[in-house]
Amino acid sequence: MKLSEVIKISWEAIAKNKIRSLLTMLGIIIGVAAVIIMISISAGTEATINDQITSLGTNLIFITPNFGRGGRESFTSNNRGGLVFNDAYAIAQQVPGVSGVTVEQGSTQTVKANGVTLTGISILGTTTDFPTVRSLAVANGTYFDQNAVNLKQKVVILGSSLAEQLFGTADPVGQYVYIGNTQLAVIGVMAPKGAVGGVDYDARAYLPITVVFQKFTPSEFARFRGNEVRLIYVKVDDKAKLNDVILQIQLLLYKRHNVTSSNPDFSITTQDDIITTQESTTAAFRNLLAWVAGVSLIVGGIGIMNIMLVSVTERTREIGIRQSVGATAEDIRIQFLMEALLLSIFGGLIGLVVGLGGSVLFGSLSGMRTVIVPSSVLLAFGSAAVVGVFFGYYPADRAAQLDPIEALRYE
Amino acid sequence: MSTQAIIETVDLKKIYGMGDATVAALDGVSIQIQAGEFVSIIGPSGSGKSTLMHILGCLSRPTSGQYILDRQDISNLDNKQLAAIRNKKIGFVFQAYNLLSRTTAIRNVMLPLMYDRMDSQTQADKEKLAREMLEKVGLGDRMNHMPQELSGGQQQRVAIARALVNNPVMIIGDEPTGNLDSRSGAEILKLFDEIHEQGATIVIVTHDPQIAVYAKRTIALHDGRVESITHNGHRRKQ
Ligand SMILES: Nc1ncnc2c1ncn2[C@@H]1O[C@H](COP(=O)(O)OP(=O)(O)OP(=O)(O)O)[C@@H](O)[C@H]1O
Ligand SMILES: [Mg+2]
Numbered sequence: 001m002k003l004s005e006v007i008k009i010s011w012e013a014i015a016k017n018k019i020r021s022l023l024t025m026l027g028i029i030i031g032v033a034a035v036i037i038m039i040s041i042s043a044g045t046e047a048t049i050n051d052q053i054t055s056l057g058t059n060l061i062f063i064t065p066n067f068g069r070g071g072r073e074s075f076t077s078n079n080r081g082g083l084v085f086n087d088a089y090a091i092a093q094q095v096p097g098v099s100g101v102t103v104e105q106g107s108t109q110t111v112k113a114n115g116v117t118l119t120g121i122s123i124l125g126t127t128t129d130f131p132t133v134r135s136l137a138v139a140n141g142t143y144f145d146q147n148a149v150n151l152k153q154k155v156v157i158l159g160s161s162l163a164e165q166l167f168g169t170a171d172p173v174g175q176y177v178y179i180g181n182t183q184l185a186v187i188g189v190m191a192p193k194g195a196v197g198g199v200d201y202d203a204r205a206y207l208p209i210t211v212v213f214q215k216f217t218p219s220e221f222a223r224f225r226g227n228e229v230r231l232i233y234v235k236v237d238d239k240a241k242l243n244d245v246i247l248q249i250q251l252l253l254y255k256r257h258n259v260t261s262s263n264p265d266f267s268i269t270t271q272d273d274i275i276t277t278q279e280s281t282t283a284a285f286r287n288l289l290a291w292v293a294g295v296s297l298i299v300g301g302i303g304i305m306n307i308m309l310v311s312v313t314e315r316t317r318e319i320g321i322r323q324s325v326g327a328t329a330e331d332i333r334i335q336f337l338m339e340a341l342l343l344s345i346f347g348g349l350i351g352l353v354v355g356l357g358g359s360v361l362f363g364s365l366s367g368m369r370t371v372i373v374p375s376s377v378l379l380a381f382g383s384a385a386v387v388g389v390f391f392g393y394y395p396a397d398r399a400a401q402l403d404p405i406e407a408l409r410y411e
Numbered sequence: 412m413s414t415q416a417i418i419e420t421v422d423l424k425k426i427y428g429m430g431d432a433t434v435a436a437l438d439g440v441s442i443q444i445q446a447g448e449f450v451s452i453i454g455p456s457g458s459g460k461s462t463l464m465h466i467l468g469c470l471s472r473p474t475s476g477q478y479i480l481d482r483q484d485i486s487n488l489d490n491k492q493l494a495a496i497r498n499k500k501i502g503f504v505f506q507a508y509n510l511l512s513r514t515t516a517i518r519n520v521m522l523p524l525m526y527d528r529m530d531s532q533t534q535a536d537k538e539k540l541a542r543e544m545l546e547k548v549g550l551g552d553r554m555n556h557m558p559q560e561l562s563g564g565q566q567q568r569v570a571i572a573r574a575l576v577n578n579p580v581m582i583i584g585d586e587p588t589g590n591l592d593s594r595s596g597a598e599i600l601k602l603f604d605e606i607h608e609q610g611a612t613i614v615i616v617t618h619d620p621q622i623a624v625y626a627k628r629t630i631a632l633h634d635g636r637v638e639s640i641t642h643n644g645h646r647r648k649q
Contacts, residue, residue, distance in 0.1 A: 001525050016513060321509045324470060325573065326498020326526040328491045404470045408509060 001331055010339040013311075014346070024307040025347030027300025028387065032351025032380040033358055034296050038289035039376035040359035042282055044369035049278045052196040053271060057135045059239050061246060062269045063087075063232040063253075083266060085209065085227035087256060088127075091234055095248040099237035102129040103209060103229040107216045111205065113166045113177035113186075121162065122204045123179060125212025133235045136201070141173040141188030144208050152210040157188040161202040179205065182215050242270065297383055300347070301391035308340055308395035319399055320407030333400035340392020341385060348384030352377060416479075417580055417612050418444040418467060423476035425462050425635075436462040437473070438635035446580075449607045450614045451622045454632035460616040463632065464585045467614065468503045469493045481580050498526050502574025504584040504615075508566040510558040516569045517541050517554045523577045544572035548602060564595030571602060575611075582606065584615035597621055 014021045065083045085103060092101040106124040110117065128146050131137060144155050156177060163172045163186075172186045184207070193201035207216075213227055236245050246268055250261070259265050312319070319332055356372060363370035425437040436459045444450050454460050465471045466478060469485065472493070477486050481500055488496070497503070502523075510519045520541040524532060532540070545554055548568040558566050567587060574582050584603065588596030596619055604625045607613050615622070623629065623643050631638040 002530065005525055317509070318511055321511055322522070322526070323494065324468075324497060324503055324505075324509065325523040326494050326577075328494040328526075330491070331494075331526060405465055408470075408505070 001327075001334075006334055006338050007342070009335060010342050013315075013339055014342055017311075020307060020311075021343060021346075024304055024343050025300075025350065027296065027303035028344050028347030028384050029300075029351040029354060031293060031297030031300040031387075032348050032384050033355035035290070035293040035380035035383070036352065036355025036372070036376055037358045037362060037370075038293050039286070040355075040370040040372045041362065041368065042286035042289060043371040043373045043376075044363065045285075046279055046282050047371050048369050049282065050275055052194075053275055053278065055135060055193075056196060056201075057133050057233070057235060058271070059236045059242065060133070060271050061234040061236065061242070061249070062271075062274075063234065063249065064230065064267050064269070066265050066267055082228045083230070083232055085213075085229055087253060088229065088232045090252060090256060091232065091249055094252060095234075095245060097236055097238065097241040097245045097248075098234055100129045100133040100233075100235035102127045102133045102233050104130075104231040104233070105209060105212050105217070105229045107212070109179050109216060111162070111166065111177055111179050113172075113175065114168075114170075116166050118162070118165060121179075123207060123212065123216055124204050125207050125209035125216070127209055130206065130233075133233050136193060137191040138188045139191035140171070141186070143188055143206070149208045149210050152214055153208060154182060154184040154211060155187045155208065156184040157190060157206040158186055159190050159200075159202040159204045159206075160192040161200070162205060163189045177205075179207075180216065182211075184211075246270070293380075294383075297380075297387050300384075301344075301387035304340055304343055304388060305391040305395060308336065308392055309398065311339075312336060312395050312399040315399075316402065316407050316410035319402050320404055320410065323402070323404040324408060329400040332402075333396045336396035336399045337389060337392050340388045340396065342388075344384045344388025344392075345381075347388075348381045351384065352381060355380065415446055415482075416443045417446040417448075417481055418442070418614075419477075419479040420467075421477040421479075423463070423466065423473045423478060425459070425466065425471075426474040435635050437466070439476070440632075440635070440637055441476075442630060442637060442640075444581075444612065444614060446612055447607075447610055448612055448628065449604070449626045451626035451629045452614065452616045452632060453618065453629055454638070458632040459635040460632055461585055462635075464503075464583055464614070464616055467581075468501050468583045469496045470503070494526075495528060498523055498528070499577060500580045502571075502577065502579040502582045504567070504570050504574050504582065504587045506586040506589040508558070508563070508570045508590070510566055510569055510573075512558055515555045515557060516545060516550060516561070516572075519558070519569055520544050520572045520576050522573060527577070541572070541576055544576045545569070547575070548572045562595070563591050564598060567591065567595075567599050568602065571599070571606070575606065579611075581612045581614065584613070584617070586616050586618070588617060588619050593619075600625060 063083060088101050088103045092098060104124055104126055106122060108120050109123045110119045111121045127149060128144065131143050138157065139160065143157055144153065148155055156179065158166070158172055166172065166177065167175065172189055175186050176183050177186060190202070195201065234245065234249065236242050249268065253266055254261060254264065257265050322332060359370045359372055362368070421441050423437050423440040424435060427434045427436055440463060452460050452463065466473050473486060477484060480496065485493070485496060511522065517538065521537050524537040524540065542554060545551060548571050550565060550568050550572065553561060553565060558569070561569065588599050591599060600619065600621055603613055603615065627643055629641045629643065
């Protein structure tokens with residue numbers, strides 16, 4: 001029998017029993033829709049995290065100090081086990097391919113202004129390059145300049161939510177705040193950035209690094225050691241040169257810190273490393289969802305098998321008639337397999353529409369971002385077809401094995 | 412050239428069950444049927460008529476013995492080969508019509524053509540042929556009716572058209588008039604006779620006494636054996 005004829009017959013059988021066909025397809029519809037929706041949710045979550053991380057500057061390298069087992073006190077006075085401000089300066093001067101270097105050192109302080117007292121506020125000492133390197137913008141006023149760093153000017157730029165807590169709707173620029181016992185002039189307010197990776201970028205205050213060195217270094221020891229920074233950011237002008245730059249920085253810092261590559265006193269991570277770490281946590285979530293969706297596809301397949309078995313029994317006589325006019329076991333098997341395949345493909349198509357619609361709807365209702373992944377659509381659809389053939393095979397084979405006489409005698 | 416045997420069976424046996432509880436539905440049947448013959452088979456219920464028809468129609472295989480159809484020994488063919496023989500060489504008409512429900516008359520008639528492995532005809536050819544067959548059985552105006560919309564006699568005509576469509580070497584009927592009233596039954600027998608007049612070989616099982624008017628020979632079965640073979644002298648032709 002011609003394939004087109006087989007498809008036609010199978011299609012007619014499906015169309016004759018619309019309700020039953022729909023019920024048969026239900027499992028596949030749910031399975032396919034689940035795969036698409038769940039993958040779109042987890043892809044959306046990943047994309048959001050990715051965006052947040054890259055929104056804080058691109059092509060970034062992060063250098064952090066390593067401390068020995070005994071903590072920082074275990075190091076001797078030759079500056080081992082810490083990054084200092086001059087390391088950043090050296091990188092900026094000596095490593096080619098670097099478009100910006102900035103540092104970060106901070107502590108937690110009490111901030112007072114306008115009759116409001118806030119405790120536990122994160123104070124960040126940085127350099128003038130900080131907004132550029134980290135893609136932060138000043139919404140109101142200005143960031144401090146090199147002059148302010150050199151002269152240790154007592155100026156501060158407030159994060160947007162911090163400014164609002166202290167000054168409400170009033171303009172903070174030109175006002176004064178007390179951080180600890182030091183009075184500083186507010187010269188700017190940052191544009192809102194939100195929280196990324198557990199850090200609230202809007203609840204902080206930004207100061208010239210030199211002022212932090214002078215007034216707010218965390219411990220007596222650190223003060224003694226001087227210009228220590230907890231993080232150096234290096235922005236690379238071309239992502240292709242990232243590994244070269246990392247190598248150069250390593251060589252430079254090994255020399256400066258008098259350490260070897262087997263026992264470095266600093267670590268270098270890249271944005272990609274951070275994204276990979278984040279993705280590995282969402283991957284677990286995504287795998288779980290994939291399993292759930294996979295199970296529902298299998299349940300759908302079992303549904304198809306069930307209904308197909310009923311259908312074969314109901315149509316025993318039809319099978320006998322076809323056999324009596326010359327249908328072979330192969331002809332019968334193909335006919336029922338085609339029916340299962342069409343059911344699952346059709347179910348897959350409906351599931352696809354439901355899945356795509358569901359992703360968009362879920363995204364707009366929950367406010368979560370959903371990203372439709374084309375490969376997931378193919379995957380869902382492909383597995384529906386595979387499920388149809390796999391679970392359709394047994395009923396089709398049962399039909400094919402029927403004895404013509406017994407089939408014709410069936411009431 | 413004398414008449415040639417289209418069917419020849421040698422000591423055909425069909426044993427059902429196993430161990431002590433066996434039933435010999437056919438217990439050594441040896442018959443010959445010539446091309447162009449019209450043969451009727453009679454016998455009491457349980458004598459093995461249907462069993463014999465199923466074997467002759469290649470719907471089942473004998474337990475032992477030989478069956479030569481159209482000079483081909485088909486006793487040892489596999490299922491696939493038997494299906495091909497059913498498709499090409501045999502037109503089977505059942506007591507219960509056995510039409511596909513919710514399928515038009517013309518598509519029922521086309522069914523054997525759909526399973527033609529050679530597939531030499533186009534869809535249009537097949538439709539044309541099926542239409543011709545339906546016209547031949549007097550249902551030219553019922554082509555697109557569903558079986559449920561046809562009377563028993565009409566349904567059996569569709570089944571006969573289906574049996575004819577592949578131009579088989581033999582038409583087999585197992586009590587084709589069994590479900591019909593005597594008037595429609597007579598019409599169906601007459602139709603078989605017309606087909607026979609056009610050269611077809613026909614074997615039918617029937618209890619209908621009118622068959623003697625048409626069939627040249629009557630084979631009587633009893634307990635799975637051939638009891639007697641009667642030549643009906645008053646055949647109108649030949
Ligand atoms: N599948 C089967 N299993 C066991 N015994 C069977 C089977 N089919 C037929 N028989 C037995 O074989 C014998 C012949 O049956 P068959 O159907 O050929 O009779 P028949 O001559 O056609 O009878 P009827 O006139 O009632 O149709 C009967 O005794 C029947 O019980
Ligand atoms: Mg019978």
